[in-house]
Amino acid sequence: MQETRLDTARIRAARRVIDPMFLDTPLYRCEAWEPELGCRVSVKLETANPVRSFKARGTELVASRLVDGGSRAVVCASAGNLGQALAWSGRGRGLDVTVVASRTATAAKLARIRALGARLVLVDGDHELARDRAADIARRDGIRLLEDSLDIETCEGAATIGLELAAAEPTFDAVLVALGGGALATGVGHVLKELAPGVEVICVQPAGAPAMTRSWRARRVVTTDTADTIADGVAGRRPIPAVLDDLLAVADDAVLVREASIVAGMRMLLDHAGLVVEPSAALGIAAILEDRERFAGRHVVTIVCGSNVDLAAYHRWTGTPRH
Template sequence: MLTLDKIYHASYVLKDVIRKTDLIYAPKLHAGGKIYLKTENLQVTGSFKVRGAYYKISQLSDEEKRKGVIACSAGNHAQGVALAAQKNKIPAMICIPDGAPISKVEATKSYGAEVCLVQGAYDDAYEKALELQKEMGYTFIHPFDDEMVIAGQGTIGLEILDQLPSVDAIVVPVGGGGLISGIAYAIKRLRPECRIYGVQATGAPSMFNAISSGKKEALESVKTIADGIAVKRPGDLTYDLCRRYVDEVVTVTDDEISTAILALIEQQKMIAEGAGAVSIAAVMFGKVPVEGKNVVCLVSGGNIDVTILSRVINRGLLKSGRSVDMTIELVDKPGQLKDVSKIIADLGGNVVSIYHDRADVDTDVNACLLRIVMETRDFEHIQQIREAVLQAGYKII
């Protein structure tokens, strides 16, 4: 059984292993409430996962430690288990979905763990880990559906109450549910009036569906940039805890997540992975009530692959009106490109790229298409440029 004593004990065990991450005030993310960021993206290994993994491994018997441990993970739990195993001087095997960011795979290897890449999503890696456990006799370290792991994650709740005793709401990313279960249990026991909100990606809403329908069912597939919370089925223990202690679970789109990642970079000078930014996205896009409240958004991890980050930034720019792709039909005669460029420049738009096409089959013989990608300030700025182009007699496709 999960108890408050176990969470306090986990906090004691972890005090010399993990970092007590800062709680940072972030007023620009939402004007209506006082928003704080619990920066687990700055944790050892770049994620909260080391808390639960280390506490679980620390409580194993000597015989279990001799056999070694095995885990399955999209990347962050892998690093937590690998580091915990290294510090306890025991062997570790980690099964990771082959679509996980390369940076997470390499980081796991750097802690001395053996990595087994598994084709598919987290749940496929889970099945492979169970298979290897039976074959090799490892001790399985579950990423979320384990009371010791949940107790380790619950130490974040204790830290938040210590850093902001007047907290009114905490917004937490949800994959399998281990993180929010631990935090919700601790918070509701110590400050029951505090609201706990869970956030999932619309492409992986396993806990959202389970709470809404009242029953756990595995998703056929998951698809989201938030790979750290791309879980097909919530845990049995975590589902029960969420149902009892979590006030609401909401979802955010990949575009909203991208916008949140971009906002953290620009406004807070902070890198978050997709899973870590869903709490920010929920606040920015009004998925949870924050008006007049002290709200903590948990930034659960920062291990984003740099190649994905560049694409996410581009999506975030489009979603926030900071970038626009405009195609204009012109008459193929001298001066047209110059005139269009002048309109954009006079209104403060910055042209990034231009593609000029004379051979489109859907245009008139003497017409051509001009595709312009430009940097803009916001959607109002885009509309000003569109109206000026139209007023000048040009046709926007």
């Protein structure tokens, strides 16, 4: 395997730091999908926890190391899920957490960040402008800047999912991973390439926010001027070079999917698995829907990575009635 910034020994050690409630999440086969999708699909459910996403696996590491190092303040930019996770991990350790987010971010995510006690700073722009503002705050106040996907804790925390997948029985042929900044994909990919190299690692991104996928295909950083997708959790425009290098070492493919397929995936997760998820969590199902022939007869795992969704928007997208 090509070298990445990640280290499997550190990833195994991370399991001793992360609160057990975020570990060993459910992994189960969803047979109800199989007639329509034409393949065996198992779900790795990363939403049954207090922050309803996988992000706390990484923020638990960050917060623990800050405390060990005597630091008490940290700032991050977030589309919502990282901010919630950092607020949760920081609250339990007495940290001063600041989260910078776009004013247009999902209202439910912003409300939860506030409820968890973090200071919320809103910017009139997208996630990339929030990243710039968070860096400014860190410089001004002399505090830790947590950069999702660049900071190795976010990748190695997510990589603990890979340890659980590698140990799973029965084995599987491919894993479909939502691709945004890259922490989840590089983390899971690193572990699987080392411990289960026969598993195909396929990253999935919305066609409306294609920067990381275009970068992976070009083998160099490709930025975009805009991002237009309902999958706000993966709507970045400026890939991080070091993260792209890691992704190039572990990803077998990166694909783009249409918005209609994302919505169809969300509806399938509701109808056949009883799961209300945010759009990013449906990217794996969207990829199967768009290329059934590729996955025919195979056993595929999709990581359901978040369920922090604005319910009014969810009902509008999926055409489900509000009660």
